[in-house]
Amino acid sequence: MTPDGRTPSPQGSQSEVADELRQDAGHLKDSLGARAKQEAESRKGQAAQVAGSASSALDTAARDLRDNPEAPEWMASALQQAARRIESLASHVDGRNVDELGDEVAEFARRNPGTFLAASAAAGFAAARVLRAGVDKKRHERSGDQYGSGNGNDLRSAQNWPADENIRPTEAGGYAPAYGGGSTGGDFGGTAR
Known part of the structure; x- marks a missing residue:
């Protein structure tokens, strides 16, 4: 009421x-x-x-x-x-x-709409690159990767190498094409598997 x-x-x-x-x-x-x-x-x-x-x-x-x-x-x-x-x-x-x-x-x-759009696109691209670099750095810090530590966590370690790359590290310390079995001639700095 x-x-x-x-x-x-x-x-x-x-x-x-x-x-x-x-x-x-x-x-x-x-x-x-x-x-x-x-x-x-x-x-x-x-x-x-x-x-x-x-x-x-x-x-x-x-x-x-x-x-x-x-x-x-x-x-x-x-x-x-x-x-x-x-x-x-x-x-x-x-x-x-x-x-x-x-x-x-x-x-x-x-x-200047064309110039403004081009500048906006360039600024967006630059911002995306900066943000991506920050994300990659944080991901690297979180994973605990250490260069050349010998503990299997360094970037040359085969288990940490991204599968979609064109080259891969070999056990001998060199690099070989990731898309084939490789040969001694195709290895860069070591013996391929």
Whole structure:
């Protein structure tokens, strides 16, 4: 019963629940948006620092090349120019907030859709390579492989060699084709089985 003495209708309580859910969803959306912006601002600062470090390293390399009489001048000049452009990009990114950067990216995508798609594909490819390298490194660390340990866990051990490779290690310490029985002539550095 409601405070005024009426019995609530099922439709009334359903609409109240729906309104409450909409409000909760709106609050959640706002909260997640604020958290994402905060995280992006933090990452933006880190990216600007990394870019500044890269610029400094390129500048140092350019100076070292200029000090080396055998190094070509064009290489030092190219490194110096790259250092300046990276520094400019770092200060540009650091001087803008996340919303402004997002607007700039969206505007660039509208003006140059082909370039934007190509850059996005290249960035995706690079990110996939970096992530894959991290996964491979963790897998290697977990397996406890040690190079040349002699305990059967080193990478030349036949039981640890991937079956889909084109070469395989031999017991004599060399390599042989993985797709055939091999022969003494086909072995690289040892006797084939």
